[in-house]
Amino acid sequence: TRKGKVILDYTGNFLFPGASVTTTFDGYEVEGLKVEGRRKITNTGIDxxxxxxxxxxxxxxxxxTWPDNTFVSFNSEQVRQVSLGSQGYQIEITGTANGKGRAGANFNSSTISPLTVTQDCVDSGVLIPSSGVLGFVSGGAEVRIDYGTGACDKTVILTYPGGSKEITFD
Incomplete structure (x- = not known):
């Protein structure tokens, strides 16, 4: 169930460097979760x-914001390089994020090695990166998520203080 508005503001033809699309929300909710903020995607160059x-x-x-008024807040900056080839697209993502989790703990995250998303993995139903490492720090604890080396699977290795665990996403 969705309600409210998603507002897109284009500064020009997105195929040209310098053009951007800014997304804002007006009373927007998904399944009872209220979504707020501003997301801006800018074309910074075409090769x-x-x-x-x-x-x-x-x-x-x-x-x-959840119905119980707990919330997650965040800011992020990413660079995405989209490559188009005979096998479809490949996206490499780097960047940082910070915010506050539902329990009130602050967090920071950054890519340790670029996260890679490929068209063949997405087409097969794998909607998470197939490679790359993402690091998180919250409450003084450091956690890493290793997405692997390119296999189209839903398995990651979560490394945390004192150990690690393989996790498979639904």
Whole structure:
């Protein structure tokens, strides 16, 4: 169930460097979760010879509020390099994020090695990166999520203080 408005503001033709799309929300909810904030995607360059597009993605004052009034708030800055080839697209993502979790703990995250999303994995139903490492710090604890080396699976290795665990996402 969705309600409210998602507002998209285009500054020009997104195929041209410098153009951007800004997304804001007006009373927008998904399954009872209220979504707020501003997301801006900017085309920062196109390499026609190598079939690559560079994008920056910024989220400011992102917030998701549950019906019990607990919430997650966050800001993030990403760089996405989209490569188009005979096997479809590949996206490499780097960046940072920070915010506050539902229990009130602050967090910071950053890519340790670029996260890679490929069209063949997405087409097979794997909607998480197939490679790369993401690091989190919250409450003084450091956690890493290792997405692997390119296999189209839903398995990651979660490394935390005192151990690690393999996790498979639904």
């Amino acid at each position: 026609l010879i190598n079939s690559k597009v560079n994008l920056t993605v910024e989220v400011n004052n992102g917030k998701v």
